[in-house]
Amino acid sequence: MAKPKPLAVGPALIRASTAVTEHYERISSDLGLTMQQARLLFVLHRAPTNMLGLGAAVGLGKSTMTGVVARMESAGLVARVPDPGDRRNLVVEPTARGVEVAEDFERRLRTEVLRMVRVLDPPERELLAELLTKVIVAAEE
Incomplete structure (x- = not known):
C-alpha cells in the first residue's frame, strides 16, 4: 500500500479532531447522553464542583447549565448536595450510576x-x- 500524502497541519488537526468528535458523539448517544451531558459527567467524575465552576469547566452559561444538570439529575446521573465548605452552596456530584456511566x-x-x-x-x-499538549495549552490561553 502506498504511503498517503501528508496533510498540511491545519487540515490534519481538523480531521483528527473530527474523527475523535465522531467517536465522542457516537459513544455519548449509545449511553443515552448528549455530548454536553457526557462532557459534564466526565468533568464531575474527576472533581465534583458547584454550578458556577461546572459551567466554566464545560463552557456553558448558567441557564443552560441549570437545565442540563436538572435533566441529568432526573435521569439519576448526578445529585446536588450541600457544599461541605459552604453549606449555603450546592455542589453537583455524580451518583453511583453517574460514576458507572462516566467510567464506561x-x-x-x-x-x-x-x-x-x-x-x-x-x-x-x-x-x-x-x-x-502544546497546541492545547496555546488554545486554552
Whole structure:
C-alpha cells in the first residue's frame, strides 16, 4: 500500500479532531447522553464542583447549565448536595450510576482513540502527545 500524502497541519488537526468528535458523539448517544451531558459527567467524575465552576469547566452559561444538570439529575446521573465548605452552596456530584456511566464512557472513548493511534510506534505517540499538549495549552490561553 502506498504511503498517503501528508496533510498540511491545519487540515490534519481538523480531521483528527473530527474523527475523535465522531467517536465522542457516537459513544455519548449509545449511553443515552448528549455530548454536553457526557462532557459534564466526565468533568464531575474527576472533581465534583458547584454550578458556577461546572459551567466554566464545560463552557456553558448558567441557564443552560441549570437545565442540563436538572435533566441529568432526573435521569439519576448526578445529585446536588450541600457544599461541605459552604453549606449555603450546592455542589453537583455524580451518583453511583453517574460514576458507572462516566467510567464506561471514558473506557470506550479511550479504546477508540487508542485504535486511531495504533499505527504509530511508541516514540511517535509520545511525540504526538507532546505536540498536542502544546497546541492545547496555546488554545486554552
